[in-house]
Ligand code: GLV
């Protein structure tokens with residue numbers, strides 16, 4: 394039996410004095426979620442420029458931050474949140490997971506000292522809706538206490554077998570849900586997949602071509618290890634109006650493979666990916682901004698069918714109400730990109 398609140402209660406604040414939940418997510422361009430260790434002075438010194446280059450800055454408090462540096466990372470995040478003006482660039486943090494000794498203070502400190510600056514809290518290792526309900530209630534109490542004006546959103550990392558099993562219930566858990574990222578490293582471990590890579594393909598995961606008549610060598614076509622999970626995540630997210638993202642790509646030297654992985658995710662419906670290294674910022678911009686040629690063709694479809702109905706031929710290709718909707722996805726995204734990226738606005742002819 395599934396137990397859900399009535400629609401009216403679903404949208405009621407969970408604490409007296411907390412802000413009203415969003416009914417529609419704020420529209421923002423989020424092609425890359427750029428991870429930084431918030432206690433690193435060198436990286437902080439460059440932050441003013443980084444904010445201009447990226448769509449989202451994320452202060453990471455979880456994995457990759459050593460046990461002895463957890464408090465400094467949290468304090469570093471609070472001070473950078475207050476020190477900088479982020480303008481149109483999103484400010485996110487990845488807190489520690491729910492069963493860790495740091496999670497509670499991550500949330501209480503950040504909402505108290507930076508609650509009006511943070512857009513999104515990324516929650517790792519989400520297993521089911523109960524994890525979202527807990528953080529949802531806690532955030533509402535803290536927002537009320539500290540007079541936070543806008544609801545802080547939750548972004549779940551999909552990185553356990555149980556989380557993938559429960560992905561739809563996670564998406565449906567709260568109007569505070571922003572979206573989800575695939576976490577291929579933890580997910581590989583949780584599922585017992587036999588790879589030490591952080592995202593990307595694996596040379597042994599593929600399909601062998603049939604034997605050739607001449608007995609010659611058989612081609613082996615490498616496949617996308619993450620196809621199933623990305624597809625499942627995209628359907629869960631889009632059916633609840635949330636945003637799906639591919640997560641990290643760990644081999645910084647292999648930019649071509651990173652680009653290929655990001656592109657598969659983009660074509661399947663994802664809106665962005667994580668950048669863990671500055672070189673991945675441009676890759677994400679290239680991949681998650683629609684191609685100007687596609688945008689030009691999509692605009693022709695919209696212009697040929699002003700009310701979105703009927704059937705026309707363009708360059709020998711059939712267009713109808715459904716392709717009009719496909720074209721609109723691309724043109725809407727291009728307009729959003731153009732609002733933040735003057736170079737691409739020019740390439741799109743907006
Ligand atoms: C990200 O957190 C991952 O585990 O891949």
Ligand code: MG
Pocket residue numbers: 456517550552576578579
């Ligand atoms: Mg992880």
